[in-house]
Amino acid sequence: MREFDYRRAHDVQHALTLLAADPDARFLGGGTNLVDLMKTGVEQPTRLVDVRELPLDGIEPTAEGGLRIGATVTNSDLAAHPAVRRHHPALAQAVLAGASGQLRNMATVGGNLLQRTRCGYFTDVSGPCNKRVPGSGCPAVTGEHHQHAVLGASDHCVAVHPSDMGVALTALDAVVGYETGEGPAEIPITDFYLPVGDTPHRETALPPGALITHLILPPPPAGARSRYRKVRERASYAFAIGSVAARLTVEDGRVAEARLALGAVASRPWHAHAAEAVLTGAPADGATFAAAADAELAAARPLPRNGYKVPLMRNLVVSVLTELAEEATR
Template identity: 60%
Template sequence: MKPFGYVRPASTDEAVRLCAAGPGARFLGGGTNLVDLMKLGVETPRILVDVSGLPLDRVTRTPEGGLSIGATVRNSDLAAHPDVTGSYPVLSGALLAGASGQLRNAATTGGNLLQRTRCRYFQDVSKPCNKRLPGSGCPAYAEGGRDFAILGYSSECVATDPSDMAVALAALDATVVLVGPEGERTVPVTEFHRLPGENPDQDTVIRPGELITEVVLPPPAPGTVSRYRKARDRASYAFALVSVAATLRVESGRVESATLAFGGVAPRPWRAHRAEAELRGAPATPAAFQHAVIAELAEARPLDGNAFKVDLARRLALDVLGDLTERQPAPIG
């Protein structure tokens, strides 16, 4: 490991100023991904700005009835928080499906959003990788292996985003709050992660020196139910081959509202806007769900080794939507 500096700022403003002072600075929260990448030589920061001691570790209700989640809230604490388990079970389920209990005890909300792909070419500095070294090539694209993307990728990069939490946040229409040298701004979580295009090294829309301070969830509409489901090679401690996060509200047998997001299939959490449009106002039936999901996955471009992900994504989504239909609260009166 190469030498690096370390500092613990006393305030958010100081943290931003330290990180914006020069290239090579990185914010450190739980360190469950960043430190691993430093050990591999993928990340070589000049200085670590430790934000774990800042007062960003609270979960509070917003005036609108939603939820504000501080950037340093630990994944385990968030998964067990009564406001999350009660109003946003899709988020609790996604967090519990990710990593081990020990890692969840250390990992933070902001760090989870910023974790980088587990593509083996990205993590092996002896191999070319456009995400790690732009212009060096993408062996994964030629290999076309089972773990890679089927949606949203480019010839520059086919790696998938590894976060379970971010998939649930995408389905919940969460907003990311950022503070940087130019002040505060908000970004919908569905726009926070970038598709690779010609710049696969840029995972997110974060600007130099910006710090995630909180994630804000809107209040759930009455009668909305939600669920997260993940398919993986092992029963635990494995990244998703495909995952699905969904919310659903049915009135008089028809879909009043629905959100759907996939994980493990794209370089970012994949919000299924086309499927949602097909579902809106449709009968809450398996046939309607099937039509909507097939319409969404029609744009999938599987590689040689991962065509199975298309059918797996379809089956998982249908299972989740069917389960949510059965969970709809009984009509009042």
Template identity: 70%
Template sequence: MKEFGYLRPSQVREALALVAADDGARFLGGGTNLVDLMKDGIETPTRLVDVRRLPLDGIREAPDRGLVIGATTTNSDLAAHPEVRRRYPALSQAVLAGASGQLRNMATVGGNLLQRTRCGYFADPSQPCNKRSPGSGCSAITGEHHNHAILGWSDHCVATHPSDMTVALAAYDAVVHYETPDGSHEIPLSGFYLPVGESPQRETVLPPGALITAVTLPAAAAGPRARYRKVRERASYAFANVSVAAALDVEEGVVRGVRIALGGLASRPWRALVAESALRDAPATADRFGDAADAELSAARPLRDNAYKVTLARNLIVAVLTELAHRAE
């Protein structure tokens, strides 16, 4: 690693000022992604501003009876929180499906939102990567890409977003809150991540020096009939080939409400709005679930070696929704 400064402020405004004063400064949460990239020489901050002493941890009820999740809350504490498990079970399941217990004990909610969308070529300086070196090319398109994107990718990058947590947050219509020197701001998670486009190195809409302070979950999204399922190549500590976060409300065999988000398929959590639209007020049957999945995945553009993801995603969507429909009965 290159030498860097380290500071540990106790107030949000102090942290913002420290980063604003140094173009090479970065906020440090649990460090489970940033420190790895520093070891590989991909990230070379001049200063780390540790935010773990800031008053941004904990989970509390929001005015609308949803939940406010502090940005420095660890993933372990998030997954174990009784109200998250009871009211937003897919979120707890998603966090537990991500990484190892040791990493969950360190990783923070804010840091999880900001982990880099990446693949093996991103961490290999000997290979072209537009995300690491804009304009150099994307090695994965013609190289190793069996676990890369089939939705929303561009010729500039085909990596998939690695987070399990954000897939569930997308299904629950989460809102991200952040601070800048100009004040407090918020943005729905649906607008937080940028399409990959021609600038894959820029992944979110956050302005430089912004600090995530919390994530809120609306009360309207709460409910016990929700599920997160992840298919991966080994039992633990592996990114998803495909994952599904879904919630289903069924009355007398008819879908009255549905939320579906997909992971492992795109550069950002993919909200399956086409499938949701096809299912509202439709019979809650496996055939209709399959038709809705087909409609969503009709936009897929598989690469040479990852067309299997289309079938896998379809089957996983049908399986999760069928399970939830049976629970409703």
């Protein structure tokens, strides 16, 4: 690991100033992803700006009935918060499924949003990777890719986004708040992550030097149920090979409102727009849920060794939606 300067920020403006003074600086939250990448040489910041002591660690109700979640809230505190568990259970479930207890105690909300792929070619600095070195190639396309993307990928990158929390936030219509030297701003999480295209090294729409300050969760519709389900290759802590976050509102046996996001299938949490269109207004039954899954997965383009993800995700979507529909009628 190369030498770096370490500074502790006293307030948001101080953090922004410290980062702006060094083009190779990085913000440091819990460090559970960034420090790992520094050890392997993927990230080589010349300065770390520690933001853990900024007053961004609260979870508060909004005037509209939603929640405002500070960027330095730990994953453990987020998953345990009564309002999150009561009104947004899919988020609590996703956070608990995402890491070991020790990691959850350190990892922050803002850092979780910015974690980078766990693709082995990305973390191996001895070889090419378009995400790490633009224009160098993507060995995963013809190499080891059984855990890689089946939706929204390109010849330039087939890696998947690792976040469980981001999948749940996508299904819950979260908004990301950030601050730059020009002032505060917000962006819907569906616009926060960029399509991979031919620029896989550009992962988010955050302006250069921006600091994530909070998340906004709007209030769920009356009667809505939500759930997160993750499939992994071992029962203990591991990254997903497929996951689903869903929120469903059922009225008189029909789907009044649906939000659906898929994880571990694309370079970003995948908002399932096609499935939502099939679900909304349709009978809340197995046939509808299967049709919704098929509509979304029609765009899948699996590689030779990850085609199993298509039936896996179909079954997972149908299972989660069926459970939510049954819960709504109890």
